Amino acid sequence: MAAVVLESDIECPECGYRKTERMPTDACQFFYECESCHSVIKPKVGDCCVFCSFGTVPCPPIQKGSGCCSPGSQ
Template sequence: MTQLTSIISCPHCEHQACERMPTDACQFFYECKGCGTLIKPKPGDCCVFCSYGDVPCPPIQQAQAGGEAGPCCGESCHG
């Protein structure tokens, strides 16, 4: 079952927030609620949840479960 929330941790101030992930697109930018920094994914990751969340985005979860990744995520996202 696909999990739709992830705890995202800011790489600058370490603030954590529980956020709902989009199911139809990857979220490339996220504004930290602690320090206001606009963060983006690490190189090779498709979204901020895959880089800084405790749960990867729904398309990657589906791919890891043996399904196909959604239209926003290619095979290069997480090998």
């Protein structure tokens, strides 16, 4: 099994600003505030977190194949 990547470049869908962020390993990040335009983004329908929707790398639980890290939180 490949090593889990803990950093992802997240891109704001509102303004296009990109930033490298460290992903949490024990929870999904459902909200993310863009540092540039201050929009609060949420995951797309069907995704468990903002990294799965707007990041270059999916969240650690998805990478591990263990599925969504916060069932029922949506």
